[in-house]
Amino acid sequence: MAQINESLLVNPPRRIALVHDWLTNYVGGERVLEQMIALYPQADIFSSIDVLPDDMRGFLGGRKPVTSLAQNWPFMKTHYRTYLPLLMFAIEQLDVSQYELVLSSSASIGKGILTGPDQLHIAYVHSPMRYAWDMHHQYLRDAGLSTGIKGLLARWLLHRARMWDLRTANGVDHFIANSKFIARRIRKVYRREATVIYPPVDIEQFAFSEHKEDYFLTVSRMVPYKKIPQIVEAFKELPNKRLVVIGDGTEMARVKQVAGPNVEILGYQNSTVVRDHMQRAKAFVFAAEEDFGISLVEAQACGTPVIAFGRGGALETIRGAENPNPTGLFFKDQSPQSIAEAIREFERAPDLYRPAHCRANALGFSIEIFKDRYGRFVDECWRDFKDGLLSDSGGERQDVASRRSGTSRYS
Secondary structure, three states: OOOOOHHHHHOOOOOEEEEEOOEOOOOHHHHHHHHHHHHOOOOEEEEOOEOOOHHHOHHHOOOOOEEOHHHHOOOHHHHHHHHHHHHHHHHHOOOOOOOOEEEEEEOOOHHHOOOOOOOEEEEEEOOOOOOOOOOHHHHHHHOOOOOHHHHHHHHHHHHHHHHHHHHHHOOOOEEEEOOHHHHHHHHHHHOOOEEEOOOOEOHHHOOOOOOOOOOEEEEOOOOHHHOHHHHHHHOOOOOOOOEEEEOOOOOHHHHHHHOOOOEEEEEOOOHHHHHHHHHHOOEEEEOOOOOOOHHHHHHHHOOOOEEEEOOOOHHHHOOOOOOOOOOEEEEOOOOHHHHHHHHHHHHHOHHHOOHHHHHHHHHHHEHHHHHHHHHHHHHHHHHHHHHHHHHOOOOOOOOHHHHOOOOOOOO
């Protein structure tokens, strides 16, 4: 059972604030926030907006987050990303000045909360703003904003977002990255070191099964960077192989257009249906470059190997074919041809990827491991911060994360 060290309980912060970008859905970032709430139930929750539907609010435990002046802006529920420049302003207007410890969960604006020298701010970063930094050009292409007046305006707004994002990084005392891949992004963008603590995956919700049926599976939101059409098109080269596709989104029309008779498109399905298909699939196919990729771990928890694009967080959550106990294999390009070749390679030795090895690998990303590592990290940072306030009359305190040799202690 994960526990916070006794030292934090002996001299705890008077007040703790949990800060999240925005509450619009219950996905990866919200799962991290859920466990932060479990670790610090006395904390108050802050978010730029809260438009969660009623059926997704359970993880808040009946708590009502404090929201910003953006909460009542028109069309916020469906077009909040359009308001990004204004939301950057809005997050700064949330007043956490009375909180000694501020813990943010951020893939965009959350780390921009304003704090003072007598406050400790620890930011769990899912990624620096992807669309503003290294995925800038891909975002513009996918959104159809590469040219024209709208494209020029989008480029200027993203330029301003980069300036804001870089400035607000200076207000963070310690960075936590959700993968080594994101730690490298943080180092590249902010020139700061980050401790790696993998996000929590609810392994127990995904029952292990050694029985596999003769189909491949992909589950994802159908948005451009997920590359679902490329996965579907790969099966045109594999007419004797069956693919099941679960998910919905803006790419659905294109997915249906390129699908052959060996592809079954189920659209959006509830979690029960998703888990059932994951447990029975021969392999899970994934073509996105993800920061971490929770679904990859969920598939392995079911005993299902993963065939994934060999970049990003997948390299940290999947044991490749070169490993003594592999749980999947990688393809080099996000193209139908590369995906098809990886599936052929998998089919040449499917027994190499044993369900028990997949499950064992997934267990390393459990909720309890996250809570233990996150709680211990916050505890140590807090103790160092308090010691500095008591003993240091003005000299700079050395960053705890930089004093630890690497990030292996918590990763």
